Amino acid sequence: MSVVIEFDNVSRQFVRRQNASTIQERFMGLIRGLPPAEAFWAVRNISFAVEAGQSIGLVGHNGAGKSTILKLMTRVLEPTSGRVATRGRIAALLELGSGFHPELTGRENVFLYGSLMGFSRKEMLRKMPEIIEFSEIGQFLDTEVKHYSSGMYTRLAFAVATAVEPDILITDEVLAVGDEAFQRKCIDRIYGFRRAGKTIVFVSHALDVVRSLCDVAVWLDHGEMKAYGSAVEVVDAYLVDVNERERAEFEQRSKEEEPDQEWRERMRRGTREVEIVRVQLLDQDGNERVTFRTHEPLTIRIHYVAHEPIERPVFGVGLHHESGAWLTGPNTGFDGYVIPAIEGAGMIDYHIPKIPLLGGRYFVSVSATDHTQLHAFDVHDRMYPLIIHSDGVKQRYGMLFTEGVWQWHP
Numbered sequence: 001m002s003v004v005i006e007f008d009n010v011s012r013q014f015v016r017r018q019n020a021s022t023i024q025e026r027f028m029g030l031i032r033g034l035p036p037a038e039a040f041w042a043v044r045n046i047s048f049a050v051e052a053g054q055s056i057g058l059v060g061h062n063g064a065g066k067s068t069i070l071k072l073m074t075r076v077l078e079p080t081s082g083r084v085a086t087r088g089r090i091a092a093l094l095e096l097g098s099g100f101h102p103e104l105t106g107r108e109n110v111f112l113y114g115s116l117m118g119f120s121r122k123e124m125l126r127k128m129p130e131i132i133e134f135s136e137i138g139q140f141l142d143t144e145v146k147h148y149s150s151g152m153y154t155r156l157a158f159a160v161a162t163a164v165e166p167d168i169l170i171t172d173e174v175l176a177v178g179d180e181a182f183q184r185k186c187i188d189r190i191y192g193f194r195r196a197g198k199t200i201v202f203v204s205h206a207l208d209v210v211r212s213l214c215d216v217a218v219w220l221d222h223g224e225m226k227a228y229g230s231a232v233e234v235v236d237a238y239l240v241d242v243n244e245r246e247r248a249e250f251e252q253r254s255k256e257e258e259p260d261q262e263w264r265e266r267m268r269r270g271t272r273e274v275e276i277v278r279v280q281l282l283d284q285d286g287n288e289r290v291t292f293r294t295h296e297p298l299t300i301r302i303h304y305v306a307h308e309p310i311e312r313p314v315f316g317v318g319l320h321h322e323s324g325a326w327l328t329g330p331n332t333g334f335d336g337y338v339i340p341a342i343e344g345a346g347m348i349d350y351h352i353p354k355i356p357l358l359g360g361r362y363f364v365s366v367s368a369t370d371h372t373q374l375h376a377f378d379v380h381d382r383m384y385p386l387i388i389h390s391d392g393v394k395q396r397y398g399m400l401f402t403e404g405v406w407q408w409h410p
Contacts, residue, residue, distance in 0.1 A: 002051065002052050002087070003049045003050065003051055003052075003085075003087075004050060004051065004052045004086060004087045004088055004167065004168060004199050005049065005050040005056075005073060005085070005086050005087075005168065005199065005201070006048075006049045006050075006083075006084070006085040006086075007046050007047055007048050007049070007069075007072075007082070007083075007084055008047055008082055008083040008084075008085075009045055009046070009047050009081070009082040009083070010043065010045075010046045010047070010072060010079045010081070010082035010083065010084055011041060011043060011044045011045055011046070011079060011080050011081045011082055012041070012042045012043050012068055012072060012077060012079050012080050013039055013040070013041050013042070013080040014039070014040055014041075014042055015038070015039050041223050042065050042068040042223055043065040043068050043069060043072075043220070043223045043224075044223050044224055045082075045224070045225070046065075046069065046082070046218075046220075046224075046225050047082075047225070048216075048218055048225070048228045050199060050201070050216070051199075052088075052167075052197070052199055053197040053198070053199060054199055054215045054216060055194055055199070055200040055201075055202060055213055055214040055215050055216075055231075056199075056200070056201050056202070056214055056215070056216050056217065056218065056231075057202045057203070057204070057210035057211075057213070057214035057216075057217040057218070057231055057234075057235075058070075058201070058202070058203045058217070058218050058220060059203075059207065059210060059217055059218070059219050059220070059234065059235060059238050060219055060220035060221055060226075060238070061221070063222075064220040064221055064222060064223070065220045065222070065223040065224075066172075066203045066220055067094065067172060067203070068223075069218075069220070070092065070094055070170055070172055070201065070203065071094065072084050073086060073090070073092075073168075073170060073201065074090060074092045074094070074170065076094070086168065087167075088166070088167025088168055088199070089117060089118070089164070089165075089166045089167045089168070090166055090167070090168045090169075090170060091117070091161040091162065091164055091166035091168070091169050091170070092161070092169075092170040092171075093157055093158060093161050093169075093170065093171045093172060094170070094172050100112075100113070100145045100153070100156075100157065101145070102144065102145050102146035103144060103145075103146065104144065104145060105141065105142045105143060105144055105145065106137065106140060106141045106142070106143060106145055106148070106156050107128075107141045107142055109145055109156070109160075110124060110128065110131060110141075110156075110160055111124050113160050113161075113164070114127070114160075114164060117164045117166075119164060127163045127164070130159075130163055131156070131159045131160055131163050132159075134155075134158075134159040134162075134163070134185070134189075135155040135156045135158075135159035135160075136155060136182075137152050137155055137156055140152060151182070154182075155182060158186055158189075162189055162193070166198070167198060167199060168198070168199045168200075168201065169190070169193055169198060169199070169200050169201070170200075170201040171190070171200075171201070171202055171203065171204075172203045187209065187213075190202070190213065191213065194213065200213070200214070202214055207235050207238070207239065207359065208358075208359055208390060208397075210231060210235055211231055211232055211235045213231075214231040215230075215231060216228070216229060216230060216231055216234075217229070217230075217231040217234035217235060218234070219234050219237065219238045221241075226238075226241075239389050242291075242389070267380065267381045267382065267383045268378070268379065268380055268381065268383070269376060269379050269381070270367075270368070270376040270377050270378040270379050271375070271376070271377055272307070272377060272378055273306070273307055273308055273310060273377050274304055274305070274306045274307070274310055274313060274342070274368040274377035274378055275304060275305050275306075275307065275368075275377070275378050276302055276303070276304050276366055276367075276368055276378045276380055277303050277304060277305055277345075278302075278303035279300065279301065279302055279303070279364070279366050279380065279383075279384050280299075280300075280301040280303075281298060281299075281300060281301075281364065281384065281386060282298070282299040282300075282301055283296065283297065283298070283299075284296070284297045290385055290386065290387055291387040291388075291389065292355055292386065292387070292388055292389075293355070293388065293389050293390070294355055294356075294357060294358060294359070294388060294389070294390045294393045294401055295354045295355060295393070295401070296354070296355050297351070297352065297353055297354065297355070298351075298352045298355050299349050299350070299351045299352070300317050300349070300350045300352075300364060300366070301347055301348075301349050302315055302317075302347060302348050302349075302350075302366050302368075303345070303346075303347045304342070304345070304346055304347065304348070304368060304378075305344065305345050306342040306343050306344060306345075306346070308343070309341060309342075309343045310341065310342050310343070310370070310377075311340070311341045311371070312338065312339065312340065312341070312370075312371035313332075313339055313342055313368060313369070313370065313371070313377070314331050314332050314333040314339075314367075314368070314369045314370070314371060314373055315331060315332050315339075315348050315350075315366070315367065315368055316329060316330065316331025316332070316333075316366070316367045316368075316369070317329070317330060317331070317350050317364060317365065317366050317367075318364065318365035318366075318367075318382075319357070319362055319363075319364060319365075319386070320362060320363045320364075320365065320382050321360060321361075321362055321399050322360065322361040322362065322363065325399070327357075327362075327399060327400070329365075330350065331367070331369075331373070332348075333371070333373055355388065356400050356401050357388045357399060357400060357401070358388065358390050358393070358395060358397075358398060358399055358400060358401055359388055359389050359390035359393075360387075360388055360399060361385065361386075361387055361388075362385075362386040362387070362388060363382035363383070363384060363385060363386065364382070364383075364384040364385075364386050365379070365380060365381050365382050365383070365384075366379075366380045366383075366384075367379040367380070
């Protein structure tokens with residue numbers, strides 16, 4: 001197959017000048033000349049190739065160089081050294097605000113974009129119904145783009161970029177701006193492009209989508225290429241690194257000051273006859289972590305102090321998705337686990353043999369109530385972060401892994 005995107009030892013350097021912060025510094029700058037320039041490399045020594053019909057994902061932390069790579073592909077930037085070669089018509093969705101003229105209406109921008117891609121006004125008129133239907137902003141099409149919301153802008157930009165039938169479609173995190181239904185619509189269209197043999201360059205923090213959509217991937221870290229190859233292998237390697245960094249950050253935070261007391265009080269309620277003094281998320285070896293994988297065991301350990309004798313207390317936990325969805329809320333009362341009485345310090349564990357959550361960010365709540373569950377002693381509402389990675393798990397969508405079995409009846 002022919003190569004349609006090639007980076008050959010590509011580097012891109014930027015130069016920024018340090019601004020004087022005081023009048024004296026500015027005055028001395030006028031006498032001595034401009035302050036010294038500071039050079040930094042956004043990307044350095046990057047080499048990879050993409051064949052026609054392949055999909056490539058770019059992964060890495062914010063500031064790793066992903067957007068710079070996309071701008072080099074589209075010739076928004078030129079490399080400081082090395083060579084970038086592309087073949088075929090490219091449609092790019094980069095950061096919000098690029099591509100459209102804010103003083104023109106949506107309709108006028110459609111024609112402008114089409115002309116830049118080599119389409120006549122007549123050809124874009126034929127595509128207009130499809131663009132209006134997909135973008136769902138027909139009533140605002142003759143409004144100046146500067147009055148659009150970010151969601152409206154994204155809808156129109158994606159509709160136009162995909163309607164011009166590019167050979168190479170480049171998408172940045174711009175899709176994160178639209179609502180969930182429109183994001184699914186965009187992903188469906190991207191998959192359609194892939195089935196049609198188009199080349200797709202995809203940048204997203206949704207690693208499961210990168211893994212399933214892309215054939216190959218590039219992992220960037222501070223402008224350097226850490227890995228290039230099979231998307232599954234690159235994403236897995238990147239996640240191992242992310243897990244280690246998050247573990248280190250968690251341990252560092254644990255050594256520092258406690259979170260802001262005012263924030264804690266806002267997320268907490270209860271009369272405190274029983275006080276929850278610490279909560280730990282433990283792995284199978286008893287190590288405290290914040291990052292786990294789907295199907296790993298997890299123990300939620302609640303440390304408490306009962307300031308007076310309490311008979312038949314009830315302890316509970318809650319798991320919430322970062323979107324706000326409350327996924328589950330087991331407690332000792334529901335499960336018939338009777339604790340006769342407590343006084344002083346103690347702890348109780350809730351053990352999950354196999355975490356059923358798919359990749360994402362979650363929060364843990366814990367509670368201590370009386371036996372009626374109507375009187376709250378201490379409730380910590382979504383105070384403990386839990387990060388799940390779905391390394392090697394086949395299911396991709398939603399929040400929960402289901403142990404289902406398929407059966408076909410022709």
